[in-house]
Structure formats: structure tokens, C-alpha cells
Amino acid sequence: LFLDAPLSEGAELPGTPAQAHHLGTVLRRGPGDAVAVFNPRDGEFAARIAALRKDRCAFAVEGRLRDAAPEPDLRLLVAAIKRDALDWVVEKATELGVSVIQPVLTRRSIVDRVNTDRLAAIARGAAEQCERLSVPRVAAALPLHAALDAWDGGSLFVAAERRGAMPLRHAVAGARLPVGWLVGPEGGFETRELDDVVSRPFVTAAALGPRILRAETAAVAGLAVLQALAGD
Numbered sequence: 556l557f558l559d560a561p562l563s564e565g566a567e568l569p570g571t572p573a574q575a576h577h578l579g580t581v582l583r584r585g586p587g588d589a590v591a592v593f594n595p596r597d598g599e600f601a602a603r604i605a606a607l608r609k610d611r612c613a614f615a616v617e618g619r620l621r622d623a624a625p626e627p628d629l630r631l632l633v634a635a636i637k638r639d640a641l642d643w644v645v646e647k648a649t650e651l652g653v654s655v656i657q658p659v660l661t662r663r664s665i666v667d668r669v670n671t672d673r674l675a676a677i678a679r680g681a682a683e684q685c686e687r688l689s690v691p692r693v694a695a696a697l698p699l700h701a702a703l704d705a706w707d708g709g710s711l712f713v714a715a716e717r718r719g720a721m722p723l724r725h726a727v728a729g730a731r732l733p734v735g736w737l738v739g740p741e742g743g744f745e746t747r748e749l750d751d752v753v754s755r756p757f758v759t760a761a762a763l764g765p766r767i768l769r770a771e772t773a774a775v776a777g778l779a780v781l782q783a784l785a786g787d
């Protein structure tokens with residue numbers, strides 16, 4: 556269970572209403588049951604449920620289980636796509652270890668608003684499920700050009716089909732961390748938009764084979780390649 560408060564042996568700390576619901580209603584746990592609590596600063600600790608009501612819970616923290624460990628800085632910039640697909644991408648990107656999820660608004664995005672709180676809750680649930688100590692930051696959606704202007708990482712790869720782009724597995728040679736993976740919307744990038752993206756000095760166009768993948772497939776498949784090469 557992710558707890559934002561400082562973790563130390565002997566502390567008693569509150570959880571969230573969602574955690575209370577999950578523990579009591581979904582997992583049928585009760586006071587005294589063992590759980591694990593974590594955050595990226597303090598690592599993971601054994602704990603017991605000290606109190607559990609419908610929408611409130613608290614944990615008594617016991618001994619440390621795992622130290623916090625540095626993770627490779629792998630970022631996803633994903634066009635605003637349909638809600639269910641974006642939810643799925645956020646869950647899978649969390650499992651694959653991304654540090655930041657940046658939704659971007661592109662010319663062909665059919666969605667013009669992204670519920671960041673909802674996506675952050677999905678990321679948190681996925682981090683808990685996959686026993687990851689950190690939770691990716693879900694940034695507020697930005698227009699594509701603004702997200703590129705704000706890029707402060709190393710190499711950014713844009714998922715580009717049908718443009719003779721080099722395969723991602725080759726394009727990553729010499730990449731610099733933090734590495735980013737940028738994926739377009741259901742209808743793809745407009746030609747001029749993609750031209751603007753690849754004109755940035757830190758961007759390389761990369762392909763995932765000759766087939767046209769759904770945006771959500773491209774997001775997760777590219778992250779898997781980058782995680783295999785740059786991750787742990």
C-alpha cells in the first residue's frame with residue numbers, strides 16, 4: 556500500500572478511503588492483518604492494519620522490508636486517446652516502470668480533456684499491485700508543442716509508422732537517459748505535426764515493425780523495448 560507520509564518503525568499512519576475500501580470490501584481484511592506499506596523515499600515496511608472502517612483505515616508500521624532503490628528515468632508522452640485505452644496504458648506503463656506519464660493534446664486527438672486525478676489513482680493502484688515502490692507522476696495534459704518545449708530529458712523517441720523510421724531497437728543505440736517515448740492518437744500525427752516533432756534536436760523517429768498498431772499497443776510495446784534496454 557502506498558503511503559505518502561514518512562515511514563518508520565513504530566509509526567501509526569492513516570490510509571486513503573480507496574485503500575480502506577480495497578482492504579475491507581475487496582480483500583476482506585480486518586484489524587491486525589499483515590500488509591506492506593511503501594513509498595519511493597523510505598522503501599517498504601511490514602505493517603498491520605490498526606483500524607479499518609468503510610472509508611477510513613490506519614496502519615501500524617513494523618520493520619523495513621526493502622530499501623528504496625533508484626529506477627531508470629523512463630517517460631511516456633501519450634496522445635489523449637479514448638478513456639478506456641488511456642486507463643489501460645497508464646496501468647501498463649506503471650507496471651513497466653515509467654517515472655512520468657505526460658498526456659499530450661495533438662491535432663487529431665479526439666479527446667480534449669484528460670482527468671489527471673483519475674489517471675493518478677490508476678497509477679497508484681497499479682504500483683501497489685506490481686509491488687513497485689514508486690508511483691509515476693501523471694502530469695496535466697499539455698498541447699504537443701508545449702510538452703516538447705518543456706522536455707528536460709535526454710533522448711525522446713517518437714513512435715512513427717509508415718515513415719521509414721528506424722526500428723526502435725536500433726534507434727536506442729547511444730540514447731541518453733531520461734528517455735522518452737511519444738505516441739500519437741488513434742488517427743496518428745498530422746504530417747506537419749510530426750515534422751515539427753522530429754525537427755527537435757533531441758527527437759528520433761522510431762518504428763515498431765511494419766504493422767499499424769493501435770496507439771495503446773504502440774505505447775506499451777515501445778515501453779517494453781525501452782525498459783528491456785534501459786531498465787533493470
Ligand code: SAM
Binds near residue numbers: 714716737773
Ligand atoms: N492513422 C494512422 C495510419 O493509419 O497511418 C495510424 C495511427 S496509429 C493507430 C496510432 C499511433 O501509434 C501512431 O501515431 C504512432 O505513434 C503509433 N504507431 C502505430 N503503429 C506503429 C508502428 N508500427 N511503429 C511505431 N509507431 C506506431
